[in-house]
Amino acid sequence: MNRREALKNTGLAVGYSLSAGTIAAVMNGCKAPTGTEWIPSSIDEDTIDIIAEVAETILPTTNTPGAKEMLVHRYVDEAISHAYGPKHKAYILAGINNITADLNDVAEGDFMHLTGDAKLDAVIKMEELADAFNAKLDAKKAAEKAKNIEINGPERAGAMVHTEPDEFRHYYSDLKGLIIAGYFTSEKIGTEVLAYDPIPGDYDPCMVMSPGQKAWTH
Amino acid sequence: MLFNSKGREEVTYDAIVVGSGISGGWAAKELTDKGLKTLVLDRGRNIKHGEYPTANWETWDAPLNGRNDYKEQMEHYPKQSRTGYTTSQYTKHWFVKDSEHPYNEDKRFDWCRGYHVGGRSITWGRHVYRWSEMDFVANAKEGVAVDWPIRYKDIEPWYDYVEKYIGIQGTKEGLAQVPDAQFMGSFSLNCVEQHARERIKKSLGWTMTIGRTAHLTKPHKGRGKCQNRDRCIRGCPYGAYFSSQASTLPAAEVTGNMTLRPFSIVHSLIYDQATDKAIGVNVIDTETKETFEYYAKVIFLCASTIASTSILMNSKSERFENGMGNDSGELGHNLMDHHFMTGATADVDGYDDKYYKGRRPTGFYVARSSNLDHNSKKDYLRGFGYQGSASRSGWGRAVAELKAGPQFKDLMGTPGKWRMGMTAFAEMLPDHRNQMYLDYEKLDKWGIPTVTFDCENKENEMAMRADMANNAAEMLDASGFNNVQTYDNIGGPGLGIHEMGTARMGRDPKTSVLNANNAIHAVPNVYVTDGACMTSSACQNPSITYMALTARAVNHAVDQINNNNI
Numbered sequence: 001m002n003r004r005e006a007l008k009n010t011g012l013a014v015g016y017s018l019s020a021g022t023i024a025a026v027m028n029g030c031k032a033p034t035g036t037e038w039i040p041s042s043i044d045e046d047t048i049d050i051i052a053e054v055a056e057t058i059l060p061t062t063n064t065p066g067a068k069e070m071l072v073h074r075y076v077d078e079a080i081s082h083a084y085g086p087k088h089k090a091y092i093l094a095g096i097n098n099i100t101a102d103l104n105d106v107a108e109g110d111f112m113h114l115t116g117d118a119k120l121d122a123v124i125k126m127e128e129l130a131d132a133f134n135a136k137l138d139a140k141k142a143a144e145k146a147k148n149i150e151i152n153g154p155e156r157a158g159a160m161v162h163t164e165p166d167e168f169r170h171y172y173s174d175l176k177g178l179i180i181a182g183y184f185t186s187e188k189i190g191t192e193v194l195a196y197d198p199i200p201g202d203y204d205p206c207m208v209m210s211p212g213q214k215a216w217t218h
Numbered sequence: 219m220l221f222n223s224k225g226r227e228e229v230t231y232d233a234i235v236v237g238s239g240i241s242g243g244w245a246a247k248e249l250t251d252k253g254l255k256t257l258v259l260d261r262g263r264n265i266k267h268g269e270y271p272t273a274n275w276e277t278w279d280a281p282l283n284g285r286n287d288y289k290e291q292m293e294h295y296p297k298q299s300r301t302g303y304t305t306s307q308y309t310k311h312w313f314v315k316d317s318e319h320p321y322n323e324d325k326r327f328d329w330c331r332g333y334h335v336g337g338r339s340i341t342w343g344r345h346v347y348r349w350s351e352m353d354f355v356a357n358a359k360e361g362v363a364v365d366w367p368i369r370y371k372d373i374e375p376w377y378d379y380v381e382k383y384i385g386i387q388g389t390k391e392g393l394a395q396v397p398d399a400q401f402m403g404s405f406s407l408n409c410v411e412q413h414a415r416e417r418i419k420k421s422l423g424w425t426m427t428i429g430r431t432a433h434l435t436k437p438h439k440g441r442g443k444c445q446n447r448d449r450c451i452r453g454c455p456y457g458a459y460f461s462s463q464a465s466t467l468p469a470a471e472v473t474g475n476m477t478l479r480p481f482s483i484v485h486s487l488i489y490d491q492a493t494d495k496a497i498g499v500n501v502i503d504t505e506t507k508e509t510f511e512y513y514a515k516v517i518f519l520c521a522s523t524i525a526s527t528s529i530l531m532n533s534k535s536e537r538f539e540n541g542m543g544n545d546s547g548e549l550g551h552n553l554m555d556h557h558f559m560t561g562a563t564a565d566v567d568g569y570d571d572k573y574y575k576g577r578r579p580t581g582f583y584v585a586r587s588s589n590l591d592h593n594s595k596k597d598y599l600r601g602f603g604y605q606g607s608a609s610r611s612g613w614g615r616a617v618a619e620l621k622a623g624p625q626f627k628d629l630m631g632t633p634g635k636w637r638m639g640m641t642a643f644a645e646m647l648p649d650h651r652n653q654m655y656l657d658y659e660k661l662d663k664w665g666i667p668t669v670t671f672d673c674e675n676k677e678n679e680m681a682m683r684a685d686m687a688n689n690a691a692e693m694l695d696a697s698g699f700n701n702v703q704t705y706d707n708i709g710g711p712g713l714g715i716h717e718m719g720t721a722r723m724g725r726d727p728k729t730s731v732l733n734a735n736n737a738i739h740a741v742p743n744v745y746v747t748d749g750a751c752m753t754s755s756a757c758q759n760p761s762i763t764y765m766a767l768t769a770r771a772v773n774h775a776v777d778q779i780n781n782n783n784i
């Protein structure tokens with residue numbers, strides 16, 4: 001069943017709101033296609049498993065699904081394939097396709113065969129490396145901007161033509177951002193894990209939180 | 219021309235309206251209400267109320283979960299995408315492809331256009347702030363540009379009229395700089411915003427109020443009330459915010475007096491020297507490229523600021539060698555927008571047990587505080603207001619102490635700390651040097667000259683930007699918030715999507731294009747009631763003023779017709 005078809009006309013009946021339960025019922029059984037045969041478009045085939053493992057380490061299976069089950073690595077590959085400019089894409093892919101070596105370095109061992117909390121420690125170390133790299137870059141850019149304002153005064157307009165920058169933040173920061181976005185914008189997490197309320201009706205400006213309150217799905 | 223032929227009768231109407239956005243929709247409704255057979259022309263495709271393809275999408279329904287496709291953006295939307303939000307997966311069908319509708323920039327100008335019936339009334343920001351007496355007198359008082367030919371009392375009853383019809387929400391504050399309006403109800407500030415409102419009032423004397431918007435808080439004239447989905451820009455299936463589709467065009471249609479012709483570019487107006495009037499329009503069908511003429515007693519240009527002026531510029535005759543109504547030489551000049559993209563953000567400690575339910579489609583507004591009186595005098599002219607909101611951060615937030623793992627995952631699924639941010643919207647002075655003109659060498663695919671922009675923020679705009687950031691920081695600081703940070707990411711003029719001026723109203727035909735009733739001084743049956751007519755820009759969002767001016771101008775035009783003056 002096509003959910004869009006089902007919902008297309010709901011709003012035309014004016015003046016009342018459908019409950020979240022009604023909407024959820026309409027939506028049951030409408031999943032995005034998730035074929036078993038899948039090959040990445042951009043990320044190296046022998047790296048995609050390690051990306052799935054990094055994602056699962058950041059967002060592991062608990063009483064709610066983990067990143068692997070949500071096929072977050074596929075989202076990461078798709079986003080990198082389409083959402084980045086050529087320079088940025090090449091930069092991120094170069095980093096990602098070398099992530100095995102980077103992780104093995106920080107883990108001082110073979111990341112994929114680490115046990116216990118060792119994998120978690122390794123991705124935390126990766127992020128600390130990335131944070132330090134980004135802090136340096138941010139400071140450099142801030143200094144350049146300040147210097148530019150000192151010489152030329154405040155900008156009257158931004159650049160007319162879009163150009164990609166020459167330097168980018170650490171690839172791992174983008175990777176982690178994509179992993180988190182892919183997970184929390186997926187249908188199952190949006191409807192079953194977060195607080196899903198597609199047609200809220202009235203606005204409550206100051207709701208008292210209940211214990212275990214989840215964030216609203218956006 | 220075959221004046222007495224039956225053929226001509228078939229293409230003759232009482233009135234022609236060019237454009238069907240906020241101004242055109244209002245002109246259509248008012249003219250047809252008053253019994254005039256009205257032809258409404260729009261250059262784009264027809265969109266009926268409810269035909270909003272992405273209105274019910276969730277993130278996972280969108281390609282790339284809502285992320286923009288880089289290649290598509292660069293190929294088709296390199297300028298439209300400068301806003302960062304107009305050409306998203308949810309909204310790109312409401313904006314033109316630059317690849318099909320090119321324009322030229324001597325200086326950067328972000329011209330965001332929606333070519334379809336309803337125009338930008340589907341995607342507008344929906345904020346509605348009245349202009350005040352101080353806005354209408356400012357030019358005369360300070361010797362800037364020319365005086366407005368009208369005062370607040372001239373437009374006040376028309377604000378009442380359009381506000382009651384469209385249904386707006388907000389709270390009365392009794393402020394001179396943003397007069398109270400005909401509010402049907404009001405959304406509420408959330409608890410952190412309410413806290414800030416009280417602290418700011420006490421420490422600085424400035425007023426933070428709910429952002430006044432054209433949303434229904436109860437059903438009204440067959441439209442549904444707002445469901446707090448905050449998907450407005452995609453088109454509202456409930457018709458809960460004002461758009462031409464939800465409000466004015468259906469009203470015009472039920473009169474039986476409207477003929478709507480989509481896919482119709484107006485190339486130029488037809489001038490008749492014998493009567494000193496425009497007698498019709500030259501139209502190109504965008505699909506077939508066939509040309510047509512349509513005739514009427516009165517013509518309303520509501521094609522949007524730049525487009526209406528372009529049509530006048532392209533309407534050349536022996537009488538008007540430099541474009542219709544351009545005796546003053548001001549046509550195309552005094553182009554304005556609002557400058558913005560500067561303000562401040564802060565973290566909020568506390569209110570950890572408080573949240574909100576629903577996605578309120580507005581935020582807060584802070585009314586202008588500069589140059590209101592002797593005590594608030596600055597070393598620049600005019601001023602700015604703020605729009606912003608407080609909310610709890612979500613899964614995109616960074617948490618210093620937790621980077622990955624089971625606890626991290628759980629935490630990201632819960633509401634984070636409160637944050638508040640605001641951005642200033644500031645007045646841009648009219649300046650003859652800021653202009654748009656036509657390039658007759660570079661034609662579009664219909665053979666029409668393309669538009670070139672030569673416009674920039676000048677000294678007065680740049681002089682107030684420091685205050686725009688600092689006052690925001692001061693308010694957040696006065697509210698007791700932490701980690702207050704200012705920002706200034708100036709874009710290009712146009713980015714505010716509040717283009718104004720280029721066919722300004724004025725008292726003197728030698729220095730202005732339009733008179734006090736929005737008619738061309740020298741061509742009394744052509745009215746221009748979109749942003750082109752504006753003599754100054756104030757700092758308030760302009761659409762409600764276009765609606766009021768349009769209704770007022772139609773009233774005038776119909777009087778003129780009834781008295782056989784036009």
